[in-house]
Amino acid sequence: MAWGDIDIPFFAEAGFERRACRVTKLWFWSRDPARETCGDTVEDEYTFIGAPIIPGFPERGRALKDRMREAFLSYFEGKDHVRVEPYPVIARWRDDIHLTIASIADFQPHVTSGDVAPPANPLTISQPCIRLTDVAAVGRSGRHLTTFEMMAHHCFNRPNDGDVVYWIDECVRYCDDLLVNHLGISESEITYVENPWAGGGNAGPAVEVIVGGLELATLVFMNLEEDSEGEIEVKGERYREMQLQIIDTGYGLERFCWAAAGTPTIYESIYPETVAWLRDASGFDARLAEKDNVDADLLLSELSRLAGILNIDVGTDVGPLYDKLLERLANRGVDLTLDELKSIAEPLAAIYAIPDHMHALCNMLGDALVPSNVKAGYLARMLARRTLRMRDSLGLEVSLAELGAHHLEHNLDGSGFSQTREGILTILELEEQRYSEMLRAGEAAVRTALNGVPADATEVDDAILFQLAETRGLQPDMAVGIARGLGWSNLSVRVGFSAEMAARHAAQAKAAAGARGRVGILAPGHGIPATASDFYADTTQTGFSARVLHCQSLTDAQVTALDLSAEVTGSPTHAIVLDRTLFYPDGGGQLGDQGRLSNGATVSVLDTRVEDEVILHLTDGELPAGEVSGEVGWERRKQLMDHHTSVHIIGGSARAVLGPHIWQAGSSKGERYARLDVTHYQRLTRDDLDAIEDHANSIVEANIGIEKTVLDRAEADERYGFELYQGGPPKHTRIRIIRIGEHDVQACAGTHHDSTGEVGEVRIIRSSAVQDGVGSRRGGASADRGRRDLTRARPAPRAPADRGLRGAGGATRRPASLRPALLPRVEGAAEAHRATRGRDRAPAHQRRWFRRGCRARWSPLHHPRRLR
Incomplete structure (x- = not known):
């Protein structure tokens, strides 16, 4: 059987016939002997509008979704599948995508590659997903x-191991049994269309399940993985066969609800209270009542049917849809002009899109995302600003936070969120303030960007729109709207641009993930074995013996590409590889160890890096193969441990003080200073910093033991959830866990102390905004050795973030750094601290256990929804 062919005995047993679709030419299976099309063509209109094809579901909205979801999950639990709780919508366990776009994304790449066991096998789940490629079509198409x-x-x-749970035939049997025998769908209404699937680095044969003209599900039989040299091509990408065979199915909950409700659009079935509220509050119903010749349900039903069969981008090219709709309405005896149609359809599109956008936005904020101009934060801000523009177009006197409160009450169960309801509403309120500031500054930004563009231009260069969106926070439709008011009256967003912009962000995430991990010193296929990392066994050990396996000279280009830190004195000339080492390599934000290697001759280790699990000692000279002794510089190692441990402590304290949206956005731990960037939605006041500092010092003074364990990834995820991945998702199947009691837990490969008391007293010495929400707030701290030179400043209280964070056009204006006063290095520094801080501190003799310490900078973190 050739790849892509599907052997499904069930079809023959159940009376299906296989035919080629007259329109699409795709092969499909149907029990209806008269069917000539596959069900998903320009000739197959929706048949369920006004005539539900899933009987027995009278509910609407959240109640309908809850009951339909439970019917699905209970069915598969009855078929020996384990119910798994949904993952967050922010895909923090992956570095190649920002959002969870499908249920299989929960298990890519580590489970699908076979490296990590799944949480259950087989399993069933109902996974909230967010996809923004069709954002402009939401509200307009009906679906x-x-x-x-x-x-x-x-x-x-794992067929090669004889471990097969079920494969294609049984998967299709489950689907058909669910639809026909448990949901009551007529057998003749169902078609199964053969159409290969690809996504997230995997692919496989697939069948699309079409009922009443609507695709309800896709059944994917995943057996391929991306390989640029693979022999199999699927949708323009090359693949090779996997070791695993994976059943990857997707049944659209909201589409099932629509098919059960039979409403004119999907939005009335899943957001009925919000749609009714917005129609009334905007005055839409009152205006519609004045139009005697308009049957709104008829108009919307016809619009949905047409949008379902027309192969157009209804987000940016709605003209053909309206033309066809006017023609069909005329055939029904309804005569409308194009302007009259737009006066009805355009407000309704906004009314429908607002609850959809709020659903995505509340889910994102609930999973502790902070809106910004980059990465996933950019996507949240885009949705917030689209919602505000639609609100303004409807003339609604309601705030974004009020829209959020309504949505949380009627449409969304936030019990699994890490962010609180109050936190979500606060962020929405601040986003509206920033939106207003952006609009005030946006005119100047657009005028400057369009300088040289003719006044009669109909389209603006994509690069300009990308720049305005990514540097000024001006979404394409907003930028074009402002431009029209400035005299470029004919401008419009190019057809397909919104989808391309969403795809651009997805591609950037994937490219960034692919670019990580290789230093570029060793030749491809070098064959050097992985270095034994002995530094974890005892981080206080500095001397060791090893064998030189490899020594190579470095080119100027290689040294330049290393991007050495300012703490590297001199330029390395060689890279030496040992069979084992105590030198910790640069990674996880921590700079590499320094020291020396000797075997008669002595060379200085200026820096340490890792490539392909081979640790490279960057030296100022060469050593021949053979035995060698090594010595790690203890003063630097100790200071790096101080810094790295204090960053964990301060990060946990920031989360405890500021809220669960605090998530590590970056860090750096060197000998001279350390820095932690964290996500936060407003500028930090001195009181905020003091509270975090006091909390961090309480953790230090408690002298909590620091657990260091190595766990299988699946066990670590189940035990601790995705808050482990503060520093980004690790690549390995076994991961090192650093846990400070109940204060903080992370997957981290750095060097740390054994207890918090070894750090010394912590001082936050500086805080600044890195970017608007990147949402980072960046700060500096000092512990013990550093604290003797630094003390807490007491500037006048600063206004909360929204005042002073933004400049023209929504650009960030950096706030003044909070720089502490300097004290001389004198005995009795503790007393000087006490006087400056205006509070009592324990005398120095009671704090003998404080050790020479650290300086650390920082910014904010998040508790993602855990698996339960």
Whole structure:
């Protein structure tokens, strides 16, 4: 059987026939002997509008979704699948995507590669997902959504090991049994269309499940993985066969609800209270009542049917849809002009899109995301500002926070969120303030960007729109709207641009993930074995013996590419590889160890790096192969441990003081200073910093033991959740866990103390905004050795973040750094601290255990929703 062919005995047993679709030419299976099309063509309109094809579900909105979801999950639990709780919508366990776009994304790449065991096998889940490629079509097509739940059943087979749970035939049997015998769908309404699937680095044969003209599910039989040299091509990408065979299914919860409700659009079935509220509050219903010749349900039903069969981008090219709709309405005896149609359809599109956008936005904020102009934060800000523009177009006198409060009450169960309801509403309130500031400054930014563009231009260069969005926070439709008011009256957003912009962000994440991990010193296929990392066994040990396996000279280009830190004195000339080492290599934000290697001759180790699990000692000279002794510089190692441990302490304290949205956005731990960047939605006041500092010092003074364990990834995820990945997702299947009691837990490969008391007293010495929400707030801290030179400044209270964080056009203006006063290095520094801080401190003799310490900078973190 050739790749892509599907052997499904069930179809023959159940009376299906296989035919080629007259329109699409795709092969499909149907029990209806008269069917000539596959069900998903320009000739197959929706048949369920006004005539539900899933009987027995009278509920609407959240109640309908809850009951439909439970029906699905209970069915598969009855078929020996384990119910797994949904993952967060922010895909923090991955570095190649920002958002969870499908249920299988929960298990890519480590489970699908076979490196990590799944949480259960087989399993069933209903996973909230967010996809923004069709964001401009939401509200207009009658069916598009940015956020949806993908109900699924998955199993992970290892056929080479004789471990097969079930494969293609049984998967299709489950689907058909669910639809026909448990949901009551007519057998003749169902078609299964053969169409290969690809996504997230994997691919496989697939069948699309079409009912009443609507695709309800896709059943993917994943057996391929991306390989640029692979022999199999699927949708323009090359693949090779996997060791695993994976059942990857996706059943659209909201589409099932629509098919059960039979409403004119999907939005009335899943957001009925919000749609009714917005129609009334905007005056839409009152205006519609004045139009005697308009049947709104008829108009919307026809619009949905047309949008379902027309192959157009209804987000930016709605003209053909309206033309066809006017023609069909005329055939029904309804005569409308194009302007009259737009006066009805355009407000309704906004009314429908607002609850959809709020659903995605509240899910993102609930999973502790902070809006910004980069990465996933950019996507949240885009949705917030689209919602505000639609609100303004409707003339609604309601704030973004009020929209959020309504949505949380009627449409969303936030019990699994890490962010609080109050936290979500606070962020929405601040986003609206920033939106207003951006609009005031946006005119100048747009005028400057369009300098030289003719006044009669109809399109603006993509690069200009990208720049305005990514540097000024001006979304394309906003920028074009401002431009029209400035005299470029014919400008419009190019057809397909919104989808390309969303795809651009996805591609940037994937490219960034692919660019990580290789230093570029060793030749490809070098064959050098991985270095034994002995530094974890005892971080206080500095002397060791080893063998030189490899020594090579460095080119000027290689040295330049290393981007050496300012703490590297001199330029390395050679890279030496040992069979084992105590030198910790640069990684996880921590700079590499320094020291020396000797075997008669002595060379200085100026820096340490790692490539392909081979540790490179960058030296100022060469050593021949053979035995060698090494000595790690203890003063630097101790200071790096101080810094790294204090960063964990301060990060946990920031989360405890500021809230669960605090998530590490970056860090640096060197000998001279350390820095922690964290996500936070407003500028930190001195009181905020003092509270974090006091909390951090309480953790130091408690002298909590620091646990260091290595766990299988699946066990670590189940035990601690995704808060482990503060510093980004690790690549390995076994990960090192650093846990400070109940204060902080992270996957971290750095060097740390054995207890918090070894750090010394912590001082936060500086805080500044890195970017608007990147959302980072960056600060500096000092512990013990550093604290004797630094003391807490007491500047006048600063206004909260939203005042002074933004400049023209929404650009960030850096606030003045909070720089502490300097004290002389004198005995009795503790007393000087006490006088400056205005509070009593324990005398120095009671704090003998404080050791020479650290200076650390920082910014804010998050508790993602855990698996339960």
